[in-house]
Amino acid sequence: xxxxxxxxxxxxxxxxxxxxxxxxxxxxxxxxxxxxxxxxxxxxxxxxxxxxxxxxxxxxxxxxxxxxxxxxxxxxxxxxxxxxxxxxxxxxxxxxxxxxxxxxxxxxxxxxxxxxxxxxxxxxxxxxxxxxxxxxxxxxxxxxxxxxxxxxxxxxxxxxxxxxxxxxxxxxxxxxxxxxxxxxxxxxxxxxxxxxxxxxxxxxxxxxxxxxxxxxxxxxxxxxxxxxxxxx
Numbered sequence: 647x648x649x650x651x652x653x654x655x656x657x658x659x660x661x662x663x664x665x666x667x668x669x670x671x672x673x674x675x676x677x678x679x680x681x682x683x684x685x686x687x688x689x690x691x692x693x694x695x696x697x698x699x700x701x702x703x704x705x706x707x708x709x710x711x712x713x714x715x716x717x718x719x720x721x722x723x724x725x726x727x728x729x730x731x732x733x734x735x736x737x738x739x740x741x742x743x744x745x746x747x748x749x750x751x752x753x754x755x756x757x758x759x760x761x762x763x764x765x766x767x768x769x770x771x772x773x774x775x776x777x778x779x780x781x782x783x784x785x786x787x788x789x790x791x792x793x794x795x796x797x798x799x800x801x802x803x804x805x806x807x808x809x810x811x812x813x814x815x816x817x818x819x820x821x822x823x824x825x826x827x828x829x830x831x832x833x834x835x836x837x838x839x840x841x842x843x844x845x846x847x848x849x850x851x852x853x854x855x856x857x858x859x860x861x862x863x864x865x866x867x868x869x870x871x872x873x874x875x876x877x878x
Contacts, residue, residue, distance in 0.1 A: 661843030
């Protein structure tokens with residue numbers, strides 16, 4: 647079986663690449679990026695395709711040398727990094743939809759996406775509305791299984807502050823103080839990026855008996871599942 651990882655140069659996407667690379671259940675992993683991810687990879691297992699022109703990425707998916715059964719996407723940016731909300735939407739929503747459709751045409755059965763707590767297509771606010779529209783449009787594509795991860799505050803080293811998002815420094819500092827504490831619910835259950843991606847890969851590869859065509863996994867449940875995972 648093979649998987650396609652999108653957003654591998656980002657925080658959650660890097661961990662998607664780490665865990666798909668490590669899983670014995672996957673024989674091949676593809677990843678398309680603008681630059682080389684920092685996560686170490688097995689170059690015999692991982693086909694890393696670096697191309698700065700994301701407009702052509704759907705064609706690169708079509709030209710892969712095999713089918714793709716799983717899509718893991720954490721492809722996203724911030725308003726600051728993109729240069730405005732319109733450009734952010736073009737990446738977070740439009741590009742994700744374009745590539746998900748290409749993966750589906752390549753045989754993809756299961757898609758896993760990192761969304762956000764509070765995602766709601768009917769929201770008056772840009773970010774939760776965008777995330778809700780991403781969720782709805784992925785579901786409408788009709789994959790055999792759609793797994794939507796909805797973390798709260800995501801903890802981890804983002805490196806480039808331009809990709810951290812507004813207020814992220816304060817949020818992650820407070821989130822880290824409450825992480826897995828008795829008061830974690832006060833901060834909507836902060837969660838490590840590594841846990842988010844580990845749970846996404848685990849559910850995709852090990853939840854075959856589930857009857858749910860669409861599964862939403864909130865931050866509290868991500869933490870609970872992550873604590874129980876032994877092997878992928």
